[in-house]
Amino acid sequence: MTHKTTAEVGEFGLIDRISAIVKPTLAASPGLIAGIGDDCAVWHPAADMTEVASTDLLLEQVHFDLLTTPVKHLGSKAISVNVSDICAMNAIPRHALVSIAVPPSFPVEMIEELYRGMEAAAREYGIAIVGGDTSRSPSGLVLSVTVTGEAEEANITYRKGAEPGDLVCLTGTLGGSAAGLRVLTREKLIMMEHIEHNEAYEGSIMADLKEYSGAIQQHLLPLARLDIVRFLHERRAHPSAMIDVSDGLGQDLGHICSASGTGALLQENRIPVNSTARLIADELQDDALGWAIGGGEDYQLLFTMPHEEYQKIADNRDISVIGEITPKEQGILLKDIYGIEIDLQSLPGFDHFR
Template sequence: MPYKAISDIGEFGLISRLSKLVEPTLAEAPSLVKGIGDDCAVYRLSETLMQVATTDLLAEEVHFDLLFTPLRHLGSKCISVNVSDICAMNALPTYALVSLAIPPSFSVEMVEELYRGMSHAASGYGLAIAGGDTSSSRSGLVITISMTGETAKERLTMRSGAKPGDLICVTGTLGGAAAGLKMLMREKNIMLDHLSNNEPYSKSLMADLQEYSDAIRRQLLPAARLDTIRLFHASGVTPSAMIDISDGISSDLGHLCRCSDTGALIHERAIPVNTQAREIADELQEDALAWALSGGEDYELLFTLPKEQAAFLAGNRDISVIGEITEKEKGVLLSDIYGMTLSLDDLGGYDHFRT
């Protein structure tokens, strides 16, 4: 029997197949509310309290490049991307476990610098790093973070609760992280070209990048939107569905709609494209909207809200209404500035096995 390449089915096709294989184990976990298929797994701690749990793996040369990623920044980002998953469940983070596979080129001081970034971020989010594991690596650095959080039963938000007519909202601005990565990669390639041609390259890799500092910060030091979750809790507002934007709206909105069995219509004019992403796109003659839709790594929150709760949005400049949930048969669509509609499925998002 011929083997199938993972690239033939992609990351999410692989997850779907693996989900079927582990399905029989779910009968052994009566307190499990949600398994594979959301930002976190959900467990029932009591009649009123839910625990959410997530894990994330970051591998050198896949998720990060140490030529332009300071170790302290990397440590902070590892924590933030997991907190973002906790936030997507409308929960607050509690504990983290850190596992490292460390290459022989690393010194004790380098590992300590990585942990300084993790500790600083964890303190800012109010969570404890409670343990983990270490191993050697024969290739690059590999980091795995596992994290738990808690939320009240009535506040728990999953991808599956959106209903036709709900507003589609997003926090912050989009496309900045992708733009930052573009500039970092450009400078790295300039440096490598000089070195390969035996030409001097005396300046720092970051020397010419100060004017792009906002976009670069969004790539290297993203911040999970715990502030938005605290605002939800303080205001008594619970989104009907939510997901964090790790792969781009075009992909993540599709996940939310598939879980909710709905369609969606979003409007290009309403998408909050990061200002510096627009400037960088103009300089590179690329499309900032494409970065906002498919670039990923923004770690903003994409959520839906019943229209009767729309008053919550009044005056909040950090949340944009970008569209509306529709019936499933209408598909997941983008209306452009010319009034034409196109399928977001055609735009795609980040896929580890198809990139």
């Protein structure tokens, strides 16, 4: 297989290749009038719907490391993190605009892999990749993704809106992403050492990673919880406030409380910690609960709901009630398994937790 650089295929050659990969996603948008190929993407908003939009900028060495991140997974994740923001508004994602800046030496085949990952994620969520921008980067790979979505105005859920007495609900489990990152970082160090000593990096070491795959997958290929948004719509259950857990449970709950003017009391024993994260924490003598609360990047949905509203969704085993919204004066607290209340906001970072 011959590898071509972007310089060899040129900007328009690259755009042609990218267009061919993302074209199948266009069918997902019933309102789409024009995708890639003009100065703008063009679409009809659905009648009586409200538009939402979110954007994320991802840089090599800041947000990802190509030594530990397969480029196809990176493409999927770039789409997922933005779709997760749309889900956090209780809205349905529709269109994506994707820009990349690529170092001159970057092989075109890797850019195609990146877009194949985006295409796979777009298919998963039913969104259309309708436009973007390509350019050269002087150093690392840069990715910028903007996703638009829509919702009935009455359905849109903000960070504000939580009321004392509301239940604090969480989808899935936490800590997997942070644990996966720890394993990948350790693996990278081992690999670098082998390279330094001119030793082969054997496949047998890689095989060991299998038992960690539940956490590694959560880090490399997180899924936005669009399934939960659809479920909430089906049950006509309306959260009073919602956010996605990208910064970490402690910080993201803080955003809800600060926007809503409330406090919160979480129960440690209710927090669903990823089981692989527990396994990894035991091995590394680290703290899985710390990862769950401070790790971030799990892209689960954190929402609040009055008790009676929660009855509509109580049968869903993938949604845990982890605490309750309290008046602002009571602060944002975690009651640990010994009954001791810890101020979640006073914890600067979760390496220092406990």
